Amino acid sequence: MATIRKAARQSVHRRIRKKVAGTARRPRLSVHFSGKHVYAQVIDDDAGRTLAAASTAEPSLVGKDKAAANKT
Template identity: 70%
Template sequence: MKINSKQTRIHKHRRVRKKVQGTASRPRLCVFRSNKHIYAQVIDDIKGITLVAASSINLKLQSSITLGSNCEASRSVGKTLAERSIKEGIENVVFDRGGKLYHGRVEALAEAAKEAGMVF
């Protein structure tokens, strides 16, 4: 049976998740990119809870961005996530790109989060 691109991404994500583990002291910054939006959350894998989340669907962000599926929106989400994380006292994180390449929107989100004060 032929493997499609979604199954390939899931396979890559599972392979990465074997190595990337978020803890209370250094949670995991997980990124999911769809065709229309981008989502990011900071997760403590030991407790199994989401500590901070941001996405391009957020109404406050939608007023400042024109389209949820471009690099500008990704930068806004990254900056917002970093600001919320720093308010919660989270600066050091492990970056989980979710099986996607570190390029384009994923890279824009990561770089914006770094510029806003997060450390990977």
Template identity: 55%
Template sequence: MKLSRKQNTRRRHQRIRRKVTGTAACPRLAVYRSNQNIYAQVIDDAAQHTLVASSTLDAELRQALSPGSNQTAAAAVGKQVAERAIAAGIKQVVFDRGGKLYHGRVKALADAAREAGLEF
């Protein structure tokens, strides 16, 4: 039986989440990519609490970026979430690509977060 793209993504994400969990010492950087936007959250799974978040819908980024989701926007979100995490005292995270391939916008976000100081 052939699975749809959405089902394949969901299966990949479940496989990733079996191995990747965030703790208070090393939270999870979760990325969600839609067609129009990209979202990033730093999550403590033990406490079930989002510590910091950023997306292309943030007022600061919306004014600075042109409409549409692209690698430039993803990089800006990665930089912003890393800055917010470091301000909250978080330096080390585990990366959760949300079942998406590590390519394009997801990779741009991860690279920008690393350049801004997050370690993963």
């Protein structure tokens, strides 16, 4: 049963990625939210490389004011 769910998820992922692609002029922003941290990447799909990456798990951001991030 899990393999069917995994195949369906991969199918949806392929369909979305076919429509969304980053270029050198306008790169794609990928954001992942885990239970504890936020990870972000700026991706150039033409060259197949990550231009920049950041996360709240990085030492430069650890210990910063977390309440400021939650303000709306």
